[in-house]
Amino acid sequence: MKRISPLIVVVLFISSNALCSGLYVKKNSGEVVYTNINTHSFFKRVFSIARQNHYSKSKIVKLIKSTAIRLGVDPKLAVSIAKIESDFNHNSVSSSGAKGVMQLMDKTAKFYGVRDINSIKENIAGGVRFLKHLTKKYKSLQLVAAAYNAGETAVDKYKGIPPFAETQRYVKKFTKVYYGKEMKLTKTGSVHIARQSKPIRKKGNVYSNVGGSIW
Numbered sequence: 001m002k003r004i005s006p007l008i009v010v011v012l013f014i015s016s017n018a019l020c021s022g023l024y025v026k027k028n029s030g031e032v033v034y035t036n037i038n039t040h041s042f043f044k045r046v047f048s049i050a051r052q053n054h055y056s057k058s059k060i061v062k063l064i065k066s067t068a069i070r071l072g073v074d075p076k077l078a079v080s081i082a083k084i085e086s087d088f089n090h091n092s093v094s095s096s097g098a099k100g101v102m103q104l105m106d107k108t109a110k111f112y113g114v115r116d117i118n119s120i121k122e123n124i125a126g127g128v129r130f131l132k133h134l135t136k137k138y139k140s141l142q143l144v145a146a147a148y149n150a151g152e153t154a155v156d157k158y159k160g161i162p163p164f165a166e167t168q169r170y171v172k173k174f175t176k177v178y179y180g181k182e183m184k185l186t187k188t189g190s191v192h193i194a195r196q197s198k199p200i201r202k203k204g205n206v207y208s209n210v211g212g213s214i215w
Contacts, residue, residue, distance in 0.1 A: 055090060055120055057088040061082075064078050064079050064082055064124055071132055077141060077144070078127070081102070081145065082101050082102055082127070084145075090120045090123070099117050100120070100127075102123050102127025102128070108126070112130055113129070114126035134148060138155070141174075142171050142183075143155055145175075146162060149166070149171070150170075160186060161186055168185065171185055
């Protein structure tokens, strides 16, 4: 019985979506051949996915902690948010399109310097940078969690945790994960807007006063 090459086995288990990188035209002995596989990008993607699939939950948690420490963010906060968002599953994609360990939306990822949202390291770094901004803006970790879930605009509008059922459940779950027990939600009006040290500016389609310090 012939042995199957490990490389072939790896390729067979790769999602078909990962193999497609556009339609190419190649000339072979005068004939025009159509293919949707670019050899260089194909194998680069295959080995990238294979390498990332070796990331265990414990390894991802360690990476979150080290990234948080490097960027000056509470590691426990970053790990708690990642636990709630994806349970440390780097292949997680929400119904709204949020992706990866930190469940980043494409625009948010781009704003926080993420070039490849599917990269575990970049996804985590982007999420932690976002958390750093939120912890500087709000004095309450409950508000940080609420803003991560519902957005800063909603938290600012309601001057506290927004009255959205999903966000209320999210924050309660956060307190249970972070503190080890479910705590009462922060009272409305306890939002603290940090003094703007830099003017609000537009980056892409996102308005923010975030400067280069988070990088």
